[in-house]
Amino acid sequence: MILEVRGLSIHYGGICAVDGLSFGIETGSIVAILGANGAGKSSLLKAFMGVCPGRLRGEILLDGAPLGRAAPDRIVRAGLALSPEGRQLFAGLSVAENLAMGAYLRRDAAGVKRDREDILALFPRLRERLRQLAGTLSGGEQQMVAVGRALMSAPRLLLLDEPTLGLAPLVIDEIMALVGAIRDRGITVVLVEQNASKALARSDHAHVMEKGRIVMSGPARELASNEEIVSAYLGTA
Amino acid sequence: MTWLPLLLSGLAVGSIYALIGLALVIINKATDVVNFAQGEIAMFGTFVALSALNAAGLPVIVVLLLALPCGFLLGALLELVFIKPISDGPPLNVLIVTLGLFFMFNSLAGIVWGFDPYRFPSLFPTEPIAVAGAAVSPASLGIIAVTLVLMAALYLFFEHSRYGTAMRAASMNPFAARLMGIKVGRVATVSWGLAAGLSVVSGILIAPLTFVDQQMMISIILKGFAGAILGGFTSLPAAAAGCLLLGVTEAYVGTLATSTLKDSFAFALIILVLMLRPGGLFVKVARRKV
Secondary structure, three states: OOEEEEEEEEEEOOEEEEEEEEEEEOOOOEEEEEOOOOOOHHHHHHHHHOOOOOEEEEEEEEOOEEOOOOOHHHHHHOOEEEEOOOOOOOOOOEHHHHHHHHOOOOOOHHHHHHHHHHHHHHOHHHHOOOOOEHHHOOHHHHHHHHHHHHHOOOOOEEEEEOOOOOOOHHHHHHHHHHHHHHHHOOOEEEEEEOOHHHHHHHOOEEEEEEOOEEEEEEEHHHHHHOHHHHHHHHOOO | OOHHHHHHHHHHHHHHHHHHHHHHHHHHHHHOOOOOOHHHHHHHHHHHHHHHHHOOOOOHHHHHHHHHHHHHHHHHHHHHHHHHHHOOOOHHHHHHHHHHHHHHHHHHHHHHHOOOOEOOOOOOOOOOEEEOOEEEOHHHHHHHHHHHHHHHHHHHHHHHOHHHHHHHHHHHOHHHHHHOOOOHHHHHHHHHHHHHHHHHHHHHHHOOOOOEOOOOOHHHHHHHHHHHHHHOOOOHHHHHHHHHHHHHHHHHHHHHOOHHHHHHHHHHHHHHHHHHOOOOOOOOOOOOOO
């Protein structure tokens, strides 16, 4: 178990975004967290990274040790990285600089260079765009930069928040195929998605969130085959 | 060859504006405010430098070299004490605090050093030198040279160093910067330090040509601000270019018309330019591809 959540609640003022969650993420797996807009998925990922502005209660454990209220730089060093919702690139920096910022905390120049090559092999289109400003790329390319930037910190656990939002179907398949390739490199992946069927097809395990709670958990294949569940909780799947 | 000395003295004055203008842009990028106290920090630092010269007897060149690091410490300290505690509030609050700092330094200088102007020793030789048949002031050349060196250093730092790139990243997207492990709060402190360091250098460079008193930077911060907006307030090179252009334009207008006209002419020109190019002369208004 690489990450474990025990009784985690997140409040923004009087509004409860996450309500007493407890679950764990197996090392080496792809875990999908599904649910409608406002179910608390993004808040959860931000809490993992130490950048959630809300009030937190409960515990987040990394490798069995409580993270406490660690600052994001400590969490990145501990092996977590987030590709945030809406991509959040440094629009005025080049693709190369965006990737370099992903490795901001690393001091092993040789390792950074190796990982950069590996990431460019994963996203060959980025190699042609290295000198281009990130803000001028297409949506799919921007998403690749966001994932690549997160990978540049050499994470053990990669959090992907809505990586396919607003992308064309062909690009969605391209991004989803990469999720498997990332796991094959030994990186645990948490995939937050509204696009339930695509996410379930790629994941080992899935949790369905509604109003800040997990209302269903199980192997992804079982959830995907249960049409009743899919239509009830995930809308058009 | 009457145009050469005029061009050089215009560029020298523009360099002083540019150092202040760059300081204003650096702080604006980090904290989203215009630091009204920038000129007063420069004035205060120049008084301290003068005291170091007179009381401690330090050589002029040592004082010039110490200006940047000492100014940096002063600026970083100001950010930690006065700005950081209120930085979660709206930017207007920070703006008001910089106005407060303006009056604080202005009064403090008056209390400590009085209200009479002081002479500041020359940093460069005073004998004019002959360049291509024209008599050129070494002070102009010296000011331009020091400024160019600082600009080149800033360029290398922001474009090619890890921390400089991180500062630009934090300015563009603080949330994403935190996800990278960049300490965004520290970026603000470093920005204030850098800005104050540049300002103190500008104060020491201009001091031998004017006098040192508590009003010495008032018109210079206005010109630095105006020049930076003329070039483009969002970009360091554009802001610097705008300040240099303003200095040169003023120099020519000052000889063609009366020198009393030159201030109002400068601002009339800026208003005209901004009506035609709202982003500044050297900045394209960014169009984002969606």
